[in-house]
Amino acid sequence: MAADITAIILTKNEEVNITDCIKSIMTIVKRIVVVDSYSTDKTVELAKECGAEVYQHAFENYAKQYMFAVQISQIKTVWTLRIDADERLTPDSANELEQLCNGNMNTDVAGIVLRFKKNFLGKDLYHGGVYPWKKMNCYKTNYGAIEDRSMDEHIVLSQGRAIEMKHDCLHFDFKNLEFFVNKHNWYSSRETVDYFQNLEKAKGKDELDFKTWFKMNFYYKLPMGLRAHIYYLYRYYIKLGFLDGKEGKIYAFLQAYWYRYLVDAKIYESKKMGTRYKGIGELK
Structure with a gap:
């Protein structure tokens, strides 16, 4: 049974990534919302084929696009998962995230920090300060919001504490x-x-x-x-x-x-x- 999670994915020309991203989370979330900034490839078509709700909105910056996604989604689930199209959950990290969300429905845990392994030029990087790359991407909907800033925006909690996952997720932001x-x-x-x-x-x-x-x-x-x-x-x-x-x-x-x-x-x-x-x- 899926956890009480709504996933939000922001996209622009992500046809090479969007299907794998959605497939990596679809068994553990109740709802997937894609906000697309008018892709010219098959991103929207592929997202819909995978069962996602798709909205389109002109892009100003990441924070404002995410705020629009939250507003248009009218999220009712306890948890929200912010994930990029070039990110993936592995079977192990998906199972762990599902268990953590289900196990902390009524605790003071309001945020879950995901660990990512970055791939660059076809190689996983484990040094140089890039592993593990950590982001609090999953949070209780009523207690989290994104910072309104031009760069390096994060989800911040109004109350509660955050815990960190043990299993790695994957990040494939390198194209060439x-x-x-x-x-x-x-x-x-x-x-x-x-x-x-x-x-x-x-x-x-x-x-x-x-x-x-x-x-x-x-x-x-x-x-x-x-x-x-x-x-x-x-x-x-x-x-x-x-x-x-x-x-x-x-x-x-x-x-x-x-x-x-x-x-x-x-x-x-x-x-x-x-x-x-x-x-x-x-x-x-």
């Missing part, structure tokens, strides 16, 4: 290096918007979560080139990214010297040129 670079260029604009928003929050004495506070008060205080270099050294040497071979080196290099440095360059550009990135719209 061209897509990877384009996606991180898109991410970097959103991160730039987030930087200036957090700067204003700090000036206004607004409370920041620890990760954001650390980035604003330590990471961004370092010289632009130095912080990307330190980030690479941290990922590749201190967090043992070199143990993942060539794939680990490429991943660490692109994360630091492509993505993190690009964010820094866009922040510098914005300050020097008096312009601002909007950070809205979908990945092209």
